[in-house]
Each structure stands twice: as C-alpha cells, then as structure tokens.
Amino acid sequence: MSPLVLHVTGARPNFPKAAPVIAALERRGVRQLLVHTGQHYDRNMSEIFFRDLGLPEPDLNLGIGSGSHAVQTAAMMTALETVFLDERPDLVVVYGDVNSTLAAALVAAKLGVRCAHVEAGLRSFDWTMPEEVNRVVTDRLSDIVFATSPDALVHLAREGVDPDRMHFVGNPMIDTLLRLRDRFDGSRVVTELDLPATYAVATLHRPGNVDDPATLDRMVAALRRVGDRIDLVLPVHPRGRQQLEASGLFDHPRVHATEPLGYLEFLGLVAGSALVVTDSGGIQEETTVLGVPCLTLRPNTERPVTITHGTNRLVTTEGLAGHVDAVLAGDGPTPGVVPPLWDGASGERIADVVVDVLASAD
Structure with missing residues (x-):
C-alpha cells in the first residue's frame, strides 16, 4: 500500500x-x-x-x-x-x-x-x-x-x-489568503452593525490579556478609548467571551460585539478596516499581506518579520489610543516589502x- x-x-x-x-x-x-x-x-x-x-x-x-x-x-x-x-x-x-x-x-x-x-x-x-x-x-x-x-x-x-x-x-497560510482574497466579504457585518466607512477590528483571546482581572480592566479601558475615536468591531472568541461581556466593554456605543466569523467574512471585515488591534499571531501575518495597520497588544511577538516587513507594531494598553490616533492621521505603520517566499x-x-x-x- x-x-x-x-x-x-x-x-x-x-x-x-x-x-x-x-x-x-x-x-x-x-x-x-x-x-x-x-x-x-x-x-x-x-x-x-x-x-x-x-x-x-x-x-x-x-x-x-x-x-x-x-x-x-x-x-x-x-x-x-x-x-x-x-x-x-x-x-x-x-x-x-x-x-x-x-x-x-x-x-x-x-x-x-x-x-x-x-x-x-x-x-x-x-x-x-x-x-x-x-x-x-x-x-x-x-x-x-x-x-x-x-x-x-x-x-x-x-x-x-x-x-x-x-x-x-x-x-502556507498566505497561500490560502492569496487564493481566496477575491472572495473576502465583510459586508453582512458592516450592514448589520451599521458601521461607518472608517472602522477598526479587534481580536483578543490570549490568557495574558483576558484572564487576569487587573490586566483585563486596563485592556477594556484602552479599547473604550479606541471606541471614543473610531467604531470598533470585536468578534468574541469563546475563550474570553464571559470576561469581556462582564467587563462592560460593549456598553460603549461604538464598540460592537459579534459572534466568531468565518474565514472569508472575517478577512473581508479586516481588509476593509482602517486598522486592527489584536493579540493573535496569525492576524499579524494576514494584515502584513493585506496592508492593514496592525497594533498588537503584546510585549513581544514570535513573528518579528511582520514588523520588519509588514504593518505590525507592538503596543501597550497605555499607548494604544495614541497609536490609533497616529494611524488615523496617516502616521501609522505602512506596508513594506512582503516577507520572502x-x-x-x-x-x-x-x-x-x-x-x-x-x-x-x-
């Protein structure tokens, strides 16, 4: 055989x-x-x-x-x-x-x-x-x-x-992105949430951000400050759903929760956004190829090529709002050379x- x-x-x-x-x-x-x-x-x-x-x-x-x-x-x-x-x-x-x-x-x-x-x-x-x-x-x-x-x-x-x-x-994840890029479509979410033309996307699920109450409080305060500046869509990962819903984050009128999205719909939403706030490794790579500014709420990244070749920046909760202001003013991370291969x-x-x-x- x-x-x-x-x-x-x-x-x-x-x-x-x-x-x-x-x-x-x-x-x-x-x-x-x-x-x-x-x-x-x-x-x-x-x-x-x-x-x-x-x-x-x-x-x-x-x-x-x-x-x-x-x-x-x-x-x-x-x-x-x-x-x-x-x-x-x-x-x-x-x-x-x-x-x-x-x-x-x-x-x-x-x-x-x-x-x-x-x-x-x-x-x-x-x-x-x-x-x-x-x-x-x-x-x-x-x-x-x-x-x-x-x-x-x-x-x-x-x-x-x-x-x-x-x-x-x-x-190989970029193989998939390039193959399906023409099918990305986030319009359903944009319509259902009545989003303006300029909006941001956030994804947060790592234990370091959502498990510790003090860290979560700082992160929620930072995201609410982002919501003061731009509508923010957050597909809620099952892992952090309870903590985020209990935090009061979604009481902010411009911070919108949605269920986890499929691949085509999620990347359609990301591709149409002004910026992404994340703690995900993969999204750092996807935004690098899509040319979307990415602000990573972590002290480190295992994907430094997304910083040297892409649109990614490591940020703190305290500095997040300032980085969002920079992106909206046109001074944020800009697309570089796509990483080799x-x-x-x-x-x-x-x-x-x-x-x-x-x-x-x-």
Whole structure:
C-alpha cells in the first residue's frame, strides 16, 4: 500500500495552514488522512472554516473540546495514540502551536512515527505563553521542520536542529489568503452593525490579556478609548467571551460585539478596516499581506518579520489610543516589502519535501 500522510488539526489557526498542503499533496497522488481533534468545537471557530477553505471533511473528528491545558492535551494524546496505532501513518504533519500540535508530536515521537512541523522555529522567548512551550517541544520532537521566515531558521539552528531537517518554505497560510482574497466579504457585518466607512477590528483571546482581572480592566479601558475615536468591531472568541461581556466593554456605543466569523467574512471585515488591534499571531501575518495597520497588544511577538516587513507594531494598553490616533492621521505603520517566499506557493514546496521524504523511506 502507498505511504500515508496523516494531518492533525484542531483549532482555527491550523486550517488555513493545512489547506494548501493537503491540496498540493492531493495533486501529487499522496494518500492522506485528516484528523480534527475538536479543540475548537464552535461552528464558527471550526466547521465553517472547512467550507470556506475548501478543505475536505475530516476523516476523523475526535471531539475533544475544551479543558485545562493538561486535561485537553492528555485527552488528545490518548485519542491520537489509538488513531496512529490503527492507521499506521508513514508521516504525521502538525501545524502551528496549539495543544493539538503538541499532543500529536508527542504521540508520534513515542510511537516512532515521523513527524513534520509546519510553521516551525517561531519564538517569542516568553515562557509564560503556552504556545511558546508547544512550539519549542514540537520542534525538538519533529523529524522535519518547515520554517515560514528566515529568523525561524536562525532560532532552530541555535537550538541545535540538524540543517538537514530544516526547510525554508514560506508561509502556507498566505497561500490560502492569496487564493481566496477575491472572495473576502465583510459586508453582512458592516450592514448589520451599521458601521461607518472608517472602522477598526479587534481580536483578543490570549490568557495574558483576558484572564487576569487587573490586566483585563486596563485592556477594556484602552479599547473604550479606541471606541471614543473610531467604531470598533470585536468578534468574541469563546475563550474570553464571559470576561469581556462582564467587563462592560460593549456598553460603549461604538464598540460592537459579534459572534466568531468565518474565514472569508472575517478577512473581508479586516481588509476593509482602517486598522486592527489584536493579540493573535496569525492576524499579524494576514494584515502584513493585506496592508492593514496592525497594533498588537503584546510585549513581544514570535513573528518579528511582520514588523520588519509588514504593518505590525507592538503596543501597550497605555499607548494604544495614541497609536490609533497616529494611524488615523496617516502616521501609522505602512506596508513594506512582503516577507520572502510569502508568494502563494508554500504548500507546493512543502509537498515536494514530503514526497521526497516518503520516497527515500521506501
């Protein structure tokens, strides 16, 4: 039987990264299996993305759901171990830095199954971020690491990763953005919220921003100051919904909550906005390519290329309103040169490496 590649996804950021890889491998006739752990189980956080991105329905949906990091990761490992033993994949491909990524890499390593990590080498050097732990451990366990930017290669080399394991392929998430850009459409939300022509978008969900009451209070005050200047739309992530609704943020007449949005609708909203306020890694990359000013409410970023080559700036809650004023005055971050290999062909480059690896194992 021909070699089997098993893809593990689990959360919204994984899907636009996986879609071009799966499509490129399908064109090469590679046998594949798509597993969705169910880490994101809300329809608009998961199911709608499969439709928007043209992803095949998962062959297996493990339905893990939410829980603490330990509970969620352990449940994923238990379920994935059964899947790997039943299916006997020749290669497991994992994406990004979520708990599903770590769980699959750990199980593959324990079972002696080769693992490839797409989006390897990103580092914030902030060990308070669960994602940083996931990134570093996954890269250490993976047999093949696919880097999206040159700085990622530097980090991997410093950590002693064998150069033969490292491949600079560009950013497959940007493949998806470029492929679907003509279909972006945020008009429904604009109409329903009666937004003016100039508006901003915010996305906030990281524990460092929404879990600590004092930090949340400062963030809410900062967002209300933004609302004094410009209408602000906030699709509410399930993770921070309760805290944000209880904070009184949405009592401000120009701060608008909406449900999580599908890929095409959300990026349509972003593409039409004057600026984005976020703590998301992926949105820093998407706004870089879209040319939309991005203000990242974090002290660090694992994607510095979005600052050197894109429209991203790191800001504090205290300085946020001033940065918004600068953007509205035309003095904010402006589009730079698109990062190298963010050209829509990353999935093809990844597929070429995977095919070579599978062939060399025969």
